[in-house]
Amino acid sequence: HAKEEGRNTYRFFDEVMNVNALERLHMENALRRALDQQEFQLYYQPQVNLASGRIIGMEALLRWFSGTLGGISPAHFIPLAEECGLIVPIGRWVLFEACRQARQWQDRGLPPVPVAVNLSALQFRRADMVATIREALEAARLDARWLELELTESLLMQSGTEVEATLRELKALGVRMSIDDFGTGYSSLAYLKRFPVDCLKIDQSFVRDLTDDPDDAAIVRAVIQLGRSLRLEVIAEGTETPDQLDFLRNEGCSAAQGYVFSPPLPADAVTELLRIGTLPAAPIIPC
Ligand code: C2E
Ligand code: MG
Ligand code: MG
Ligand code: MG
Numbered sequence: 001h002a003k004e005e006g007r008n009t010y011r012f013f014d015e016v017m018n019v020n021a022l023e024r025l026h027m028e029n030a031l032r033r034a035l036d037q038q039e040f041q042l043y044y045q046p047q048v049n050l051a052s053g054r055i056i057g058m059e060a061l062l063r064w065f066s067g068t069l070g071g072i073s074p075a076h077f078i079p080l081a082e083e084c085g086l087i088v089p090i091g092r093w094v095l096f097e098a099c100r101q102a103r104q105w106q107d108r109g110l111p112p113v114p115v116a117v118n119l120s121a122l123q124f125r126r127a128d129m130v131a132t133i134r135e136a137l138e139a140a141r142l143d144a145r146w147l148e149l150e151l152t153e154s155l156l157m158q159s160g161t162e163v164e165a166t167l168r169e170l171k172a173l174g175v176r177m178s179i180d181d182f183g184t185g186y187s188s189l190a191y192l193k194r195f196p197v198d199c200l201k202i203d204q205s206f207v208r209d210l211t212d213d214p215d216d217a218a219i220v221r222a223v224i225q226l227g228r229s230l231r232l233e234v235i236a237e238g239t240e241t242p243d244q245l246d247f248l249r250n251e252g253c254s255a256a257q258g259y260v261f262s263p264p265l266p267a268d269a270v271t272e273l274l275r276i277g278t279l280p281a282a283p284i285i286p287c
Contacts, residue, residue, distance in 0.1 A: 026069070027069065027076075028084055028086075030067075031064075031077060031080060032086065034064060035089060035093060039064055040063065040093060041062075042267065043267075044058040044101075046058055046257070046262050046270065046279055047116075048256055048278075050249045050253060050254060052278070053278040053279060055113055055273060055274060055278065056113060058114075059116040060094065078120070081120075085122065087120045091123045092123075094117055095133060096139060096140070098117045098136075099115070100140045103140040105271065114147065114176050115147060116148040117150065119149050120155075121152070121154065121155040124155050124158075130170060130173065133147070133149075137175075144174030144175045147175045148175065149175055150178050152180050153181070153186055163195075171196040178197060181203040182202055182203060183206055183219060192232075198232060200232050200233070201235045201236075202220055202223050202234065205238075206223075207237060207238045207244060210248075211241070217247070220236070220247075220248070220253075224248075224251045224253045233255060235256060236255070236256040238259075239260050240258050240259045
């Protein structure tokens with residue numbers, strides 16, 4: 001009996017695996033065609049200065065509307081795109097599109113703000129990475145200071161000196177650099193001194209329970225202090241409530257990003273926000 005049960009368990013497990021593998025294959029095939037089919041779109045989320053309420057930046061967040069699979073979250077397809085290497089051409093498209101959009105906003109006379117693009121480790125490791133960024137800027141005739149690259153701690157910890165040399169090249173090019181999801185990776189504080197970054201983005205997992213969890217509050221407070229001492233901008237990610245904003249403001253955090261100001265929106269929708277230039281804090285329910 002136990003043997004039978006064991007076999008059934010295996011079969012069940014096997015079927016689950018097959019379904020997943022098949023789904024994965026479907027998704028990978030669809031992802032392979034997505035660029036050609038123009039199924040990607042960039043959404044933008046404003047970053048807001050907490051003292052003035054002014055919009056100080058826009059983060060570009062990739063959206064995939066698949067003709068066969070529907071809308072798929074980047075949390076699902078980015079890891080897959082990284083595994084099969086598709087993140088390289090997709091990430092290249094993101095860079096060109098974000099630069100093009102930044103330029104278009106400026107051409108329309110809107111107050112210029114940096115547009116932040118998320119970079120994957122695989123993109124960053126490529127020998128032609130800096131050249132690709134230069135190309136994207138040139139194609140859009142965009143000044144480098146209006147492009148910000150969001151890098152993760154794990155990306156920065158990859159392989160020591162080469163990373164540092166690449167960061168110096170990017171700095172020389174004039175792009176801004178921030179550390180995304182700060183506090184969730186290997187937090188070697190030594191690299192903050194070595195690496196020419198401009199901004200720390202406090203991960204949303206620390207912001208979420210800020211007002212209830214004293215440990216999260218302590219971590220957020222410490223990162224804000226660290227940023228101030230090193231003269232780095234600090235952006236609190238995933239800020240959803242006015243209470244969180246009050247805490248951040250009281251602790252001297254320079255900026256925040258999250259549903260309390262605006263969810264990520266299509267370019268057309270944020271154009272109007274850029275025109276106004278400031279954003280009031282209001283708990284917005286994301287769509
Ligand atoms: P991330 O760069 O840390 O982006 C922040 C995520 O938090 C976004 O999820 C955003 O929609 C979400 N978010 C913003 N405000 C709030 C809030 O108030 N509450 C909550 N709960 N969430 C909020 P999204 O757009 O699903 O992106 C997920 C991740 O996918 C990003 O995390 C980033 O790591 C990756 N990603 C997105 N676009 C790209 C891209 O173009 N290239 C690469 N390499 N990765 C990307
Ligand atoms: Mg990001
Ligand atoms: Mg983040
Ligand atoms: Mg994240």
